[in-house]
Amino acid sequence: MRKTVRPKVVLCDLDGVVWLAHQPIPGSVGAIASLREAGIRVVFVTNNSFSTYDEQVAALGSIGVPAEGDIVTSAMSAATAIKSGWRVLLCGSQGLIEEIGRVTDDVVVAYNEPMAAGDFDAVVVGFHREFNYQVLTDALTAVRGGAVLIGSNDDPTYPTPNGPIPGGGSILAAIEKASGVTPTVTGKPYEPMALLVRDMCGDVLPEEMVMIGDRSDTDGGFARTMGARFAMVLSGVMPTADGSEADIVAPDLAGVVEILLKE
Numbered sequence: 001m002r003k004t005v006r007p008k009v010v011l012c013d014l015d016g017v018v019w020l021a022h023q024p025i026p027g028s029v030g031a032i033a034s035l036r037e038a039g040i041r042v043v044f045v046t047n048n049s050f051s052t053y054d055e056q057v058a059a060l061g062s063i064g065v066p067a068e069g070d071i072v073t074s075a076m077s078a079a080t081a082i083k084s085g086w087r088v089l090l091c092g093s094q095g096l097i098e099e100i101g102r103v104t105d106d107v108v109v110a111y112n113e114p115m116a117a118g119d120f121d122a123v124v125v126g127f128h129r130e131f132n133y134q135v136l137t138d139a140l141t142a143v144r145g146g147a148v149l150i151g152s153n154d155d156p157t158y159p160t161p162n163g164p165i166p167g168g169g170s171i172l173a174a175i176e177k178a179s180g181v182t183p184t185v186t187g188k189p190y191e192p193m194a195l196l197v198r199d200m201c202g203d204v205l206p207e208e209m210v211m212i213g214d215r216s217d218t219d220g221g222f223a224r225t226m227g228a229r230f231a232m233v234l235s236g237v238m239p240t241a242d243g244s245e246a247d248i249v250a251p252d253l254a255g256v257v258e259i260l261l262k263e
């Protein structure tokens with residue numbers, strides 16, 4: 001068993017850890033403040049590609065968590081898979097539209113322009129409530145025409161206070177099934193997201209990082225991709241940590257932070 005060192009950076013998932021649909025989970029705001037007071041940097045790493053960067057900063061700010069410069073979203077990771085000048089069929093929401101728009105001007109939002117004509121270089125998929133049969137058809141047509149299929153994440157569900165709702169991964173799975181093409185997924189637990197986080201964290205070593213999340217597949221997997229420890233909370237989509245291979249298990253973020261600050 002490797003030696004435990006007090007983390008320099010905590011990588012913190014948002015949905016199911018800090019909040020549920022922007023309603024703070026009790027104790028989470030104070031726990032983040034305690035980490036920062038102890039000199040530990042907190043970087044929020046979210047597979048949410050729905051909200052824009054500014055919306056995420058504002059939402060965290062509204063519950064008392066400053067976050068400017070400390071957020072990485074799966075929309076940002078999806079943008080790293082796009083090349084300047086590409087024509088993109090976008091099946092996602094504003095967060096994805098904004099980040100892809102930083103790379104290329106030629107973005108067609110699938111549900112705004114049904115039966116969009118012509119060839120596409122990429123189909124980019126994230127969570128969006130406008131998804132329908134026409135979007136699925138247009139995505140299939142673009143992929144059959146040679147576009148690469150990129151998913152910001154493959155999370156099957158998204159946690160809300162009323163229980164899980166279908167996530168971006170469920171939408172991506174429909175397009176994958178129809179087209180028979182395996183997508184490139186860029187968010188947690190995959191390498192494009194890890195590259196972004198490593199860039200942000202400079203020379204901090206993997207063993208000096210802890211990933212805190214509520215999903216053993218995405219967050220636990222991301223901890224492994226990063227080479228960091230995984231702390232699992234039970235305040236999100238998974239009711240138990242059975243089979244998660246977590247280094248730390250606690251009911252919620254406050255519980256994890258209590259353990260970390262004793263190291």
Ligand SMILES: [Mg+2]
Binds near residue numbers: 013014015016017236
């Ligand atoms: Mg989560």
